[in-house]
Amino acid sequence: MLKDIKTIFFGTPDFAVPTLNMLLKETNIIAVITQPDKKVGRKQIILPSPIKKVTVKNNIKILQPQKIKDNKDFINQIKDLNPDIIIVAAYGKIIPKEILDLPKYGCINIHASLLPKYRGASPIQTAIFNGEKETGITIMVMNEKMDEGDIIAQISEKIYNYDTSESLHNRLSKIGAKFLLKILPDYINKKITPRPQDNKLATYTKIIQKEDGKINWQQDANKILRQINAFTPWPSAYTFIGQKRFKIIQAEAINQNPKRQEGTTFIYENKIAIACQNSILLIKKWQPEGKKEILTTDYLFGNKNIINKIAI
């Protein structure tokens, strides 16, 4: 039944891969649209997106337009393919109305939050940063505005205190694929009526900048810990000690007066700790510039002089 549905998939990063895999298995994928290959890594080698890799491996038609808006060629190609449905997961570009209106079942988007909360570019990171206890997946019918489409279905997912954006991202990407498969037949058979979002309750998330990872030690360790978890693995929460950058990989907040100036490094339980405002950030694992991730316990064996410095 789903196998008869001609589907076009729009997506780019890892988050979209489980959904694409599911669609490849369950529906009739006639084309995949992803962002153009980009330069990645130290050597600036041009690499395909994760979605492109999967698509090529499965011998599916792939399109990578530089821009979509006013791109007549591209829009005509989509028209000619005559899809029954378009499914979008983290594509990364705005899709114009001309395309949204094409398929008879419309354009469906998977978004990693419980809309109308956390619309925009960084729902997972922002939910963790704000200390939310739960978030989820929303499947909606797209309109021209960003993440404002009518909601088809939602599923919530708990955020654990040990969650990082990486771990939560991995769970949500799988949940999203599974959940889409579950609701898709009912949606197509019109057993679900999409309901509008309450725009008054909407909140927005920004594109994360590298600078957002810089730690300000003049604040509570619990807040810094949320920053660390929210920005792992990218761009990472970091600080400078001397001239060197240290990425904080894993830490724990301790509600105890550090009795030191904010930013001061010291030893606590054989690990490196840094004084925060009325609290202590106990660093379990970090990554010094030019080095691999390392337990601070191990780091201390050869770098005792790291203590009693000021992190900035």
Place this chain on the structure above:
RNA sequence: CGCGGGGUAGAGCAGCUUGGAAGCUCGUCAGGCUCAUAACCUGAAGGUCGGCGGUUCAAAUCCGCCCCCCGCAA
């Protein structure tokens, strides 16, 4: 040719500038002290100093090429 840090014992590091016996903090093993110990004392094992080549009486150290890891930038 984007900029930069690094590869030395199981872990983390020093030694390289100015070539001359392989060292430090831990861990491991054995023994000692102790009511006891993750503490302390004594001893031991464990290294092709990333690889190949060159210079030299002599190379972790100087020179050349290569491999690998990482930070910035994008």
